Amino acid sequence: MHLQHHTADEILAHLPPALAHRLRDDDPGTAADGHGGLARRSFLKLATASGFALGAYPMLAQAQDGKAAPAAAGLKAFQQPAAFVKIARDGVVTVTVNRLEFGQGVHTGLAMVLAEELDADWSRVRAVHGDANMAYADPAFGMHITGGSTSMKHSYAQYRELGARTRAMLVAAAAKKWGVPASSLATARSVVIGPGGRRLGYGALADAAMQMPVPEQVVLKDPKRFKLIGQPVTRLDAQAKSSGKQDFGIDVRLPGLLTAVLAHPPVFGSKLAALDDSAARAVPGVKAVLRVPLHDGGEGVAVVAEGYWAAKQGRDALKPQWDDSGREKVDSAKQLASYRELARKTGHVKHDADMAPLAGAPNRISAEFVFPYLAHAPMEPLNCTVQITGQGADAKAQLWVGTQMPGTDAGAAARVLGIKPENVTMQVQMAGGGFGRRAILSSDYVVEACSVARAAQAAGLSAPVRTLWSREDDVRGGYYRPMHVHRAEIGFDAQGNVLAWDHVIVGQSIMAGTFFEPMMVKNGVDDTAVEGMGEPYKVPMRLSAHHPKHNVPVLWWRSVGSTHTGYVMETLIDDIARATKQDPVAYRMKLMDDKAVRHRAALQLAVDKSGYGKKTLEAGRAWGVAVHESFSTVVAYVVEASVVDGTPKLHQVTAGVHCNLAVNPKSVEAQMQGGALMGLSMCLPGAAITLKDGVVEQGNFNDFVVPRITDMPAIAVHIVPSADAPTGVGEPGVPPLAPAFANAIASLTGKPLRELPFKLG
Template sequence: DAIAVVAEGFYPAKLGRDALKIEWDKTGLDLVDSRKQREHYRQLAKTEGKKKFDADVSALSTATNRIDAEYYFPYLAHAAMEPLNCCVEIQGEGASRKAEIWVASQMPGMDTMAVAQVLGVKPTQVAIHVEMAGGGFGRRAIPSCDYVVESTQVAKAAYEQGLRHPIQTIWTREDDMRAGYYRPSHLHRAQIAFGSQGEILAWDHVVVGQSIVQGSPFEGFLMKDGIDGTIVEGMRDPYRIPMRLAVHHPKQNVPVLWWRSVGSTHTAYVMETLLDEVARKTKQDPVAFRMKLFDEKAERHRAALQLAVDKSGYGKKKLGKGEAWGVAVHESFDTVVAYVVTASLQNGQARLKTVTAGVHCNLAVNPRTIEAQIQGAAVMALSTCLPGAEITLKDGEVEQSNFHQYRVARMNEVPDIAVHIVPSAAAPTGIGEPGLPPLAPAFANAIAAITGKTLRELPFSFS
């Protein structure tokens, strides 16, 4: 399923590859089309799925105040600045054969075993050197070990042809974008009944999306009752909500994988924008509304949100014309992050102006690392909001190839990001991923405060 060209350097190898004329046999393949897939997901969301929560939602039939919403999230590429690559050196023959690997890996143990299997040797005969990565975001932590296996296969073929040199297999940006694993696309369907004071009377919710663990070594402990636990993380809690939640996992011919903050990339957006919409419809302050709706276990959420509110000047600082506040809070990897942002909308262009983060990760071992991770995650989340930040398929092929087609935030689009940490002496929790989920909904909520309309998909669409 692949062709490699071996040369003395990357550029001559690429010239050789570009000169090849290859015809791929697509016979019998399920050729995915993004538009058709979205419609399929929409129809699937109207059918009975596997139940995660099963609260009484009969109030929907008689409620005066209702929200009926559909959300869509596209496939996303990991798009790390350093494309995938791996260097393999093979020595010896037969049972005494050894290999040395140089690779930026998030799963070096699994990669070591995969290399050993390709070469037919014991894992103890493989030495792996884990290099600093130019970004990973989950792409370098893959159960199939695809790019490491591929590199080993290339090195093995070269070795058997008499090339006794280390072989570094490098993916181009186009390879990385078009032949990788992606954050799955998801469709959410929600029906909410609420009272005049914003009390949630019933919440009926369906999520449709591929499982990222089904068929992997992680299926045994991450799937329960046919539901991939990653797709529903962040739903309902920490709010007092009577929710019925169902899930569909359609099989699609698209390779999928976790992506920084995993399921919270979409669940946080849906939850936090819908709650904001209830607050707007009942004319309540979004911060006060959340504080009222938090359950009794949400002390850390309250503390993180209050810190972000206090440090941002929320409700006190005068904003410019056409600007508004936005708020969101979410827990992932046992860490709570709250954002209070300001944003503007002019000529159909949404712009994030300021970001203030309140972070509760318990004991702050290295505050500068926490600041860096939150800022990096916030910028990555901002990218998902920008038009063009999506992977689409037509006739089974990815349409995007490089950053001229797949959008990421530029320097001039990144706002000031202030990070504040809630003091705590409890055991530290995660920090590499929790800064991502609440940024997009906070941004969207600020835009909704301007337009009065909730943005139902990422990237933002104003058409």
């Protein structure tokens, strides 16, 4: 179904909140700068011109009422069961999942959704990755992407329909074989059941079923009949991962495989001035030392060897001299000083409320917040294996890589290798984390791996090459969560009514320079930098932003802008409650917008389950509360914390989660646990990335701190019941943790924490 077959509001309902908001607001002639914005009718043209086709999938199976979902005249690739379901003769059902599995449980969740409508025997269901085929593009975005907590949100309807279509084809095949009406047949646990108790397993029917016409319309189950959806199901990959048997991209083994390790320039974008590689070439196992171009115009040196250790030893033996002339050498201390200066001036305006009441407000809060660069630091460092075969027009390439954007990365590989795009095959691998680092529009590590493979081939090495980053490469390799400074001036009365809130944010734009810029940067403000500000409270806010440019690559980091905006909003709300001697929960409930029904439900659930206000805490402990919506899901945390020997300590976390229908409550629980732990990581001293003379100062877990098992609090996760179509849970668990923790510490010390990581001194 084409884009124009739907109303604008229907289409916008399937886009990320910031993007949908951006397009809703864009009506020519209404922009604050007087020039108008990107009209909604221009969106498709822009998207196509930017290098990807926007595909708005049919608004099918959205409702939970089991009614027939109207299909398009001619199904799209992402609606065809053949691309997603394989049923072996032994009855094993293999579901192809259109998202990268890197810890969030999507292989289990989407397989559950399809299996539910298929009436499959769950004990015989398996899941595998898709590839760069357009059938596996996000059905709302029309591009390959795992991110923005959209996997379940965007593919829930899709996978229900895929399961229902497959089931209908199996039933049609059985009806034809038995010569009975399809309406007389039923299904259960991968078996078609006919009159008189006749039974045929799906495995016996699979070949015939795939020859049946694909139905354009299907009737979906009444949710009351769900057997899988909504149940706590153990993940399909749990046994392999917990036993150490799961292979990841880093584990790829191919005949004759060589491993490459790169020396990257210490200052981003620098080039080689000179190189002494004699010692590197003398290392046993080293096959070649290659100068290769990098994605940012810089240059690196690849040492290709028989195994990682030889390659690393060879790299350590290199004696490069770098030319960093013309490259900015960022210094974190100087950068912070400049950000603080900018924060005192109104930037590009996002919201422009009347600030006149600020001068006469009986109570004032002036606050400055500092947030550092953050590395993604997934447990599996970046890696990509490339095999080139053939020559000239017949050349082909295969890539083995854990990528959140296989289509984008395949296109980048084709350009670097000089190979036709149709001759590039992506073998998407299980990934050991990513948090956004494997979804990068520059395809930096894939470009790097392809540059190495091409140079190796030119040097006479015909073997596949695995380019592997060390932990130090990963921490120093750029694409950080941007550094930010916030400045707030808030006026309020004795009852806590906010009279005026003047807020300035300073930080690099993630979207500037990408094909998302025309959609996501409006009037000079990157929507990802300000998302969540003001929400869900009734506060008159003037919100503006500055986006200085620096020679530090930046990228989304799990929960994107909410990593800092959620902290600022929820600690300042607590500050006002404290200043006006109000209970922070009651104050939030009073200040929330009338539409914040889900916020209230999540917060109340967390409060009720935690015993807040009723349970007597241990001596030296205090409550902390925060609630925040990101990616259409609301998470509230009520925590218990203390200060032990001058160090903040988090003891107990109770979560209230409103993600609409929880497809797999176990996955929701796991994502909240992981999100809370990642939120805690922002609070720990040593969790910052800093630069001196353009060089990143951190390199490994000895100087870039992540939480250890001893830091992990007890976490109880509670889900607000809902039958509405699910929203995402991959990221929303991160933002409220740090402010809830900070609010508890402020209760104990009387001093608000304005900087992450925490500084009590």
